[in-house]
Amino acid sequence: MNQSLTIDNEQATVGVITKGGCITSYRLKTNDGFFDVLKSFGQRNKASFPLIPYSNRIKNGCFVFEGKKYQLPLNFGDHPHSIHGVGWQEEWSVKNHEEDSITLELTHDGTVWPFPFKATQTVKLSGADLYNEIQLTNLSTTSMPAGLGMHPYFPRHGTAILTADVGEVWKTDDTCLPLEKISCPPNWNLTSGAMVDELHCDNQFDPWTGTALINWPDKSASVTLTSSEDLNRLVVYAPRDEEFFCIEPTSHITxxxxxxFQGRPQQETGIRILEPEETWTVWMELLPKHHL
Known part of the structure; x- marks a missing residue:
């Protein structure tokens, strides 16, 4: 049963639901009311959700690991690939709910994803800053391939400028599968700061140093996103004519x-192999500033 939870202090408030382990809102308290750092989107009221145990797409929902072929459900309407793992579509349980933090837990039985696992997610407020951590533990008796990430949605608030230290980006086909990695073209030069309205992209920048800055000059506000060392690739989804955009720290390429399986090295793919009972932890932090 889907539960709605809240953490709140004098500077900010955060909403979480157990369906999908989603953050539903993250708002600063201002003299004029509230300022939305994250934007809720979609039927499940998602402002951010965990990417477990992989991010982005697996071609046709099919892959081979240690000589065995696996077929995953196609889990996103008529899209031809499996997308974003299983955590965002399953019911999490509440492990802990304190004044400044919420911890959710998901135990997956190895049906949708062919390896059983346990995931734990913590959402914590410290003043106005939001910390989001996910842990993944392999409950299988065999090794398990895995990838992790987060999928936050940000409002445009009029003009938004994205700055991130990246130099290369993956070109994709029309279903967002990667074709080749190229130097960032001028319109995707995030290092110098790019207008989100002009990006029109759904692409992965690789590698990334783990820090990105969003400026909203129309609102005299900004937020810095930082992530753990393993989340060293950045997906930027900036669709045309929408009020939101996404910057997604991820551990591996699409x-x-x-x-x-084609023989690309781990350093290039970012895939992590978890042995039985091994746990992997990653995190993302949002550090906002707003001139009240």
């Missing part, structure tokens, strides 16, 4: 399991 369709990484199939790239690994």
């Amino acid at each position: 369709d990484a399991f199939n790239f690994a």
Whole structure:
């Protein structure tokens, strides 16, 4: 049963639901009311959700690992690939709810994803700053391939400028599968700061140093996103004519399991192999500033 939870202090408030383990809102308290750092989107009221145990797409929902072929459900309408793992579509349980933090837990039985696992997610407020951590533990008796990430949605608030230290980006086909990595073209030069309205992209920048800055000059506000060392690739989804955009810290390239099967090295794919009972932890932090 889907539950709605809240953490709140004098500077900010955060909403979480157990369906999908989603953050539903993250708002600063201002003299004029509230300022939305994240934007809710979609039927499940998602402002951010965990990417477990992989991010982005697996081609046709099919991959081979240690000589065995696996077929995943196609889990996103008529899209031809499996997308974003299983955590965002399953019911999490509440492990802990304190004044400044919420911890959710998901135990997956190895049906949709063919390896059983346990995931734990913590959402914590410290003043106005939001910390989001996810842990993944392999409950299988065999090794398990894995990738992790987060999928936050940000409002445009009029003009938004994205700055991130990246130099290369993956060109994709019309289903967002990677084709080749190229130097960032001038319109995707995030290093110098790019207008989000002009990006029109759904692409992965690789590698990334783990820090990105969003400026909203129309609102005299900004937020810095930082992430753990393993989340060293950045997906930027900036669709045309929408009020939101996404910057997603991820650990691996899109369709990484199939790239690994083709012999690409781990350093290139970002795939992590978890042994039985091994736990992997990653995090993202949002550090906002707003001139009240």
